[in-house]
Amino acid sequence: MSATDYNYDVFTGGQEDFLDFAMHAPKVTMRAPSFALEELATGETIEMKDLWKKGVTVIEFGSFT
Amino acid sequence: MEDLHARYADRAVRSVFIYTHEAHPGENYRHHTSMDDKRANAQAFVDHSNIKREMFLDDLEGSAHRTYGGLPNMTWIVGRGGFIHYKSAWTNSADVEDALNNVLDFQENRIKNQWIPFYSERSAWSARPMDKFQEGLERAGPQAVTDYQGMIERNKAKRAPPSEDVAPRVPGNFYKTEEEDGGK
Numbered sequence: 001m002s003a004t005d006y007n008y009d010v011f012t013g014g015q016e017d018f019l020d021f022a023m024h025a026p027k028v029t030m031r032a033p034s035f036a037l038e039e040l041a042t043g044e045t046i047e048m049k050d051l052w053k054k055g056v057t058v059i060e061f062g063s064f065t
Numbered sequence: 066m067e068d069l070h071a072r073y074a075d076r077a078v079r080s081v082f083i084y085t086h087e088a089h090p091g092e093n094y095r096h097h098t099s100m101d102d103k104r105a106n107a108q109a110f111v112d113h114s115n116i117k118r119e120m121f122l123d124d125l126e127g128s129a130h131r132t133y134g135g136l137p138n139m140t141w142i143v144g145r146g147g148f149i150h151y152k153s154a155w156t157n158s159a160d161v162e163d164a165l166n167n168v169l170d171f172q173e174n175r176i177k178n179q180w181i182p183f184y185s186e187r188s189a190w191s192a193r194p195m196d197k198f199q200e201g202l203e204r205a206g207p208q209a210v211t212d213y214q215g216m217i218e219r220n221k222a223k224r225a226p227p228s229e230d231v232a233p234r235v236p237g238n239f240y241k242t243e244e245e246d247g248g249k
Contacts, residue, residue: 003127005213006127008096010208011088011089012215014085014236018236018239021152027134027184028149038190039119041107055172056078056112058142059083059139059142061082061085061130061141062156063084064094065091065205
């Protein structure tokens, strides 16, 4: 998916995304995939797997809108 | 979730927020066309909502967000080694806390009790304060309000009214009556 498609400028919504989440996203007891993330405060790049290296991590995804 | 973060910090629980695309872009908080857009909106969110948790940004293509399911406000709990303990389509802090307590109990006592983890599913629920949600849409801009209204109108015909037996059908509730399911 391109950045343009991902960053839609018109919200349309839909139940399909939720079904996708239930069926196709990583499942409980699987290993969480790791991606590069930018820390807002410092601009540094980390790997997601660094978040849970030492213990339990609660990860909330979201946006201002 | 900020309160949860504060209360569990001393139990070595790390709570983070990963900033995604704008779920309801509008004139005031537009969809991102660059990482600078994303940084600016994320900072506005941190400032407005007094976010104390670490804030991370996904790339512009939403690689992490899409792999984890791409929903607007999910919460996941991940343990050592990347073991996924909990995933939720929506974020409800009471439900997250309940799951978190189970995870901490498991981590602290699994060896002593010889516990072996296994897969399980359950439903969760929360109140939906529509006034706050509407406030958020208005803050994003008139287009965000219009787009959401448009989605509601388009789906009105498909949305069965709630009954005593069947809870309101919001996204993430997959229930269908026997009639809706073709008599299955």
